[in-house]
Amino acid sequence: MPEASAGVTLLEGALVVTCDDALRTDYLTVAVAGAAIVAVAEPAAATSAFPGAERVDCAGRILLPGLVNAHLHPELQILKGAVEERSLHGWAEADHFDGALAVLDSDEGRELQRAAVRAALADCLLGGTTMVGVYGITRGANEIAAEELTGLGLRGEVTVRDITFGESAPAAVPCRYRLHAEEALTEEELRAAAGAHARGERLVMHAAETEHRLQLAVERFGTTTIRLLERYDLLSPRMLLSHAVHIDEGERELLARTGTPIVSSPTAELKLADGVAPVVDLVARGGVVALGTDAVVCNNSNDMFLEMRQLGLVQKLRYGAGALPAERILRVATRGGSRALGVSGTGAIAAGRAADLVLVDAGSSPLQPLIHRSEYSNVAANLVYSATGADVTDVMIGGEWRVRERRLRARDGSRQEAILEELGRAATHLYDRVL
Numbered sequence: 256m257p258e259a260s261a262g263v264t265l266l267e268g269a270l271v272v273t274c275d276d277a278l279r280t281d282y283l284t285v286a287v288a289g290a291a292i293v294a295v296a297e298p299a300a301a302t303s304a305f306p307g308a309e310r311v312d313c314a315g316r317i318l319l320p321g322l323v324n325a326h327l328h329p330e331l332q333i334l335k336g337a338v339e340e341r342s343l344h345g346w347a348e349a350d351h352f353d354g355a356l357a358v359l360d361s362d363e364g365r366e367l368q369r370a371a372v373r374a375a376l377a378d379c380l381l382g383g384t385t386m387v388g389v390y391g392i393t394r395g396a397n398e399i400a401a402e403e404l405t406g407l408g409l410r411g412e413v414t415v416r417d418i419t420f421g422e423s424a425p426a427a428v429p430c431r432y433r434l435h436a437e438e439a440l441t442e443e444e445l446r447a448a449a450g451a452h453a454r455g456e457r458l459v460m461h462a463a464e465t466e467h468r469l470q471l472a473v474e475r476f477g478t479t480t481i482r483l484l485e486r487y488d489l490l491s492p493r494m495l496l497s498h499a500v501h502i503d504e505g506e507r508e509l510l511a512r513t514g515t516p517i518v519s520s521p522t523a524e525l526k527l528a529d530g531v532a533p534v535v536d537l538v539a540r541g542g543v544v545a546l547g548t549d550a551v552v553c554n555n556s557n558d559m560f561l562e563m564r565q566l567g568l569v570q571k572l573r574y575g576a577g578a579l580p581a582e583r584i585l586r587v588a589t590r591g592g593s594r595a596l597g598v599s600g601t602g603a604i605a606a607g608r609a610a611d612l613v614l615v616d617a618g619s620s621p622l623q624p625l626i627h628r629s630e631y632s633n634v635a636a637n638l639v640y641s642a643t644g645a646d647v648t649d650v651m652i653g654g655e656w657r658v659r660e661r662r663l664r665a666r667d668g669s670r671q672e673a674i675l676e677e678l679g680r681a682a683t684h685l686y687d688r689v690l
């Protein structure tokens with residue numbers, strides 16, 4: 256009955272890395288119908304179960320769940336390389352950086368921000384990211400990001416800053432309130448945040464990123480950042496904490512017990528000399544850990560493959576060479592991100608999950624030699640430590656191809672060449688104003 260398989264697409268021939276509980280890597284066929292994966296099966300079983308389905312040849316490719324970049328400031332894309340050799344707390348002393356932020360915050364900055372946001376999000380998409388936790392800092396950045404996520408066909412969420420934590424702002428994409436960081440917190444804001452949290456709102460905060468910020472919490476509130484949040488009943492799966500570098504064992508236990516997710520951004524944390532987050536310990540305690548690229552000002556890339564590599568390397572430095580196997584890192588970048596952002600139907604290749612899928616060129620030089628046998632496989636290691644976003648060939652989000660053969664297929668028809676031209680024009684205009 257070929258009719259029974261109408262609307263089903265079979266992705267055939269790829270080496271599939273499921274990132275589900277079984278952590279399976281094998282030559283499997285993935286069947287997609289509408290926005291979801293409907294089956295993951297042995298090739299022969301899939302073709303007989305879905306006669307007449309559309310068949311897509313994915314031979315020579317590795318098929319992964321979409322990567323989740325859980326913490327990104329996309330409007331700062333325009334300022335790549337603008338504040339090198341400075342810690343987070345040294346940014347304010349860079350005159351041209353402060354001037355640039357002032358321009359971005361003004362009405363004139365709106366289209367400059369749009370060029371930056373679109374370029375950052377397109378870069379994410381082309382590199383295999385299917386969901387983004389956007390944290391816009393400058394005025395209007397989150398509204399622009401909501402429009403650009405929709406335009407590109409990327410999954411994601413944005414933030415809203417409202418210190419009264421009023422009723423949820425309507426948005427085209429999911430939204431969470433933000434408590435910026437320790438230096439901006441007040442008792443009044445924490446009380447309002449607690450009220451919003453209690454009525455089910457989702458929140459995000461930069462927490463214990465630097466020793467200085469931790470010290471500010473102690474000086475201003477008499478306790479550490481995580482314990483301060485606990486005092487206001489603000490720890491839960493709905494509170495997303497960015498960085499959480501400086502947290503002691505008791506705080507790690509609290510985060511794990513309350514299911515409070517953290518987003519590690521190891522490249523930024525190294526570059527700003529913040530420190531090394533206790534990711535291995537959090538994972539061992541059953542905590543939810545996701546990965547983010549933060550901002551190109553301190554990364555200087557949106558590439559989640561580079562971020563996975565960095566996470567592995569820096570955790571080895573803190574916990575030893577066997578600390579965080581590559582398979583676990585792949586899960587942090589996929590399932591971890593999905594859990595952290597509270598989107599349960601993504602982050603793994605399994606029947607019933609969203610069809611957020613990425614194809615990687617298994618024949619590219621960084622992936623070679625690629626060996627996969629029952630007794631030995633270097634697939635996960637090559638993906639984490641050798642591949643980059645440039646090896647991604649195709650990206651599907653919710654069953655729609657958004658990248659095909661390394662070309663954007665944005666919902667709004669955006670072309671990568673035009674996006675980069677616009678970014679270049681915007682950056683030139685911005686630097687003409689501030690230098």
Ligand SMILES: [Zn+2]
Binds near residue numbers: 549
């Ligand atoms: Zn951040």
